[in-house]
Amino acid sequence: MLTPKQYKLLMFINKTIKETGCCPSFDEMKEAISLKSKSGIHALIEALVERNFLRKLPHKARALEVVRMPKLKPSAIIEEEKKKEEALKGGMVEIPLYGKIAAGTPIEAIADQSEQLPVPYEMVASGQYYALKVEGDSMINIGIMDGDTVIIKKSDVARNGDIVVALVDDCEATLKQIKKEGGEVLLIPKNDAYETRRLDARRVKVQGILSSLIRTYH
Amino acid sequence: MLTPKQYKLLMFINKTIKETGCCPSFDEMKEAISLKSKSGIHALIEALVERNFLRKLPHKARALEVVRMPKLKPSAIIEEEKKKEEALKGGMVEIPLYGKIAAGTPIEAIADQSEQLPVPYEMVASGQYYALKVEGDSMINIGIMDGDTVIIKKSDVARNGDIVVALVDDCEATLKQIKKEGGEVLLIPKNDAYETRRLDARRVKVQGILSSLIRTYH
DNA sequence: CTATTTTGTTCTACTTTAGTTCTTTTTTTA
DNA sequence: TAAAAAAAGAACTAAAGTAGAACAAAATAG
Numbered sequence: 265m266l267t268p269k270q271y272k273l274l275m276f277i278n279k280t281i282k283e284t285g286c287c288p289s290f291d292e293m294k295e296a297i298s299l300k301s302k303s304g305i306h307a308l309i310e311a312l313v314e315r316n317f318l319r320k321l322p323h324k325a326r327a328l329e330v331v332r333m334p335k336l337k338p339s340a341i342i343e344e345e346k347k348k349e350e351a352l353k354g355g356m357v358e359i360p361l362y363g364k365i366a367a368g369t370p371i372e373a374i375a376d377q378s379e380q381l382p383v384p385y386e387m388v389a390s391g392q393y394y395a396l397k398v399e400g401d402s403m404i405n406i407g408i409m410d411g412d413t414v415i416i417k418k419s420d421v422a423r424n425g426d427i428v429v430a431l432v433d434d435c436e437a438t439l440k441q442i443k444k445e446g447g448e449v450l451l452i453p454k455n456d457a458y459e460t461r462r463l464d465a466r467r468v469k470v471q472g473i474l475s476s477l478i479r480t481y482h
Numbered sequence: 483m484l485t486p487k488q489y490k491l492l493m494f495i496n497k498t499i500k501e502t503g504c505c506p507s508f509d510e511m512k513e514a515i516s517l518k519s520k521s522g523i524h525a526l527i528e529a530l531v532e533r534n535f536l537r538k539l540p541h542k543a544r545a546l547e548v549v550r551m552p553k554l555k556p557s558a559i560i561e562e563e564k565k566k567e568e569a570l571k572g573g574m575v576e577i578p579l580y581g582k583i584a585a586g587t588p589i590e591a592i593a594d595q596s597e598q599l600p601v602p603y604e605m606v607a608s609g610q611y612y613a614l615k616v617e618g619d620s621m622i623n624i625g626i627m628d629g630d631t632v633i634i635k636k637s638d639v640a641r642n643g644d645i646v647v648a649l650v651d652d653c654e655a656t657l658k659q660i661k662k663e664g665g666e667v668l669l670i671p672k673n674d675a676y677e678t679r680r681l682d683a684r685r686v687k688v689q690g691i692l693s694s695l696i697r698t699y700h
Numbered sequence: 701c702t703a704t705t706t707t708g709t710t711c712t713a714c715t716t717t718a719g720t721t722c723t724t725t726t727t728t729t730a
Numbered sequence: 731t732a733a734a735a736a737a738a739g740a741a742c743t744a745a746a747g748t749a750g751a752a753c754a755a756a757a758t759a760g
Contacts, residue, residue, distance in 0.1 A: 269736085285493075285552040287483035289718060301738040306720065325718045325745055326485045327533070407627040407697070427699070477697040479625070481645070485718095485746070507707060519749045524709065529746085543707050543756055 266315070268340040272297045273308050274317055278330045287326040392418040393475060396429070396439070403427070403439060405454035412479045414439065416472035427474035433467050439474065484533065484552065490515050491526045492535055496548045505544040610636040611693060614647070614657070621645075621657060623672035630697045632657065634690035645692035651685050660688065 266274065276296040280288045290302040299305065309328070312318040317334065321327035398412045406427070408414065422428045428442045430451055440451040440461075449468045451461045484492065494514045498506045508520040517523065527546070530536040535552075539545040616630045624645075626632065640646045646660045648669055658669040658679075667686045669679045 281483045281552070282554060285484060285489045285554055286486050291718080299737070301740095302719075303721080303739080304737055307736085321533070323719090323744070326483065329483055404625060407622060407625040407630070409625040412625070474699050476699060477695070479695040481692050481694060487747070508709095509707080517748070519751090520708075521710080521750080522746090522748060525746075541708090541755070 265336065266312075266317075266334055266338055268338045269297060269304075270308050270311055271334065271338050273305070274312055274330070274333070277318070277328060278333060281328075281330065287328045289326060394418065394472070395478075398439060402453040402455050402458045405456070408439070408454070408477060409479065412477055414474055415476045415478070417475040418472045420470050422470045422473055429471040429474075431469040431471050432461075432463060434469070437471065442470065484535070485529075487515065487522075488526055488529055488533075488535075489552070491523070492530055492548070492551070495536070495546060496551060499546075499548060505546045507544060612636065612690070613696075616657060620671040620673050620676045623674070626657070626672070626695060627697065630695055632692055633694045633696070635693040636690050638688050640688045640691055647689040647692075649687040649689050650679075650681060652687070655689065657692065660686075 273293060273296075276293060277288060280286070280292070288296070290305045293305045294300070294302055297305075309318060309320070313320060316331055319329045319331050393415055395413055395415050398408055398410060398414055401410050404410075408427075416429050422442050424443050426442055427439065429437055429439055430442060430449075431437050432451075438451065440453055443450040443452060444465065445462075447465050449463050449465050451463065451468070453460065491511060491514075494511060495506060498504075498510075506514070508523045511523045512518070512520055515523075527536060527538070531538060534549055537547045537549050539547075611633055613631055613633050616626055616628060616632055619628050622628075626645075634647050640660050642661050644660055645657065647655055647657055648660060648667075649655050650669075656669065658671055661668040661670060662683065663680075665683050667681050667683045669681065669686070671678065
């Protein structure tokens, strides 16, 4: 297995030869892999020659040839690439869009049709998330409108006052504010036209907590 | 592999033979790669023969043969990498976050402190966009709450009924529904506690139309 | 076939660029 | 915190590039 530096150098040499037709000089290589001295390049090349990744014409300048490329990346390189990917995404992640909430269907039943919805990373800092389309107006007093997309953090517990996706009797999923009172659970709509439901705690399962909301006009 | 000069010369020889059918002379070569003496050409050709890119019939004039060419992966690599980057972004774009709306300050005045806000590509399909933090409750009836982030499409015109960022007297920017009535403009809040403002059209400039909304809980 | 031109080879001298080999310093790792 | 590995730095050697000239071998014209 190659060291990260060896791997990086080999990739650079290969790329340069393929792209320009010329072999890079030691100075160009040292720039490419962020070294300040050529002697390090010398050592790396000796190692690559010894391991039969490179061949060189002795006593010639710019006379390297790539014999073969490694099939495995050093794990340090993989880590680094992952970080780069993160940076490239600009803090965006994709979460599954499950379907509609406040209809009579449990969420799991529609989970398979999942589209992906890209959202800013800050919205989903940690934990598992999914998205739902809101149907109905039972929460308009706190600005959750029919047609909005809500992003839900998966969780089976909630604190009093949280807005949660609640599954009632394993068949009906709704978005409501939750409050526990003894062995009972209150599901509180945020619209004066609707009434709070008071249910036995065993009938209600929390499926997630409201994390953020996205709305598109027209 | 090759030095830059060797590569240049090899390319020239190959091109000349392909185009004219006969091998260039040393003097032609020295012109082609900007040398003033043939001796350099001689050395370069010796090197190319040694590296098995050229063959020459000894004691013959214009008797070079190209054995092989370094195979370049042209900018195809670069294209590919660009595409990968696009794919990685997963359809996300960044738009500037200008500041707060519904305070007394024109948007331009705070435009320089722009953070970037990543948003799903679908939200900002075409046109120029910026984001604003909503301050105040004048639009809560249509679900725009204090603290929400609204994404605004830049535009200086709006249709009746659009929710717009309106700049009044060049000093006060607000988010309101707009309606035109003759030479006057109505700025309609969506909260019964606020009153519609009726202003001379010349005092109001549209700075953008509400495109989408993002809200984060806790 | 010979004279002339074109072309290629060789040499010297010099400058620049490149590669090697050390020693010293810094960083890692156990 | 001591040993080992990696990196930096300097000094040195070698190769590449540049130029000019002298010369020898092909090609070609007459």
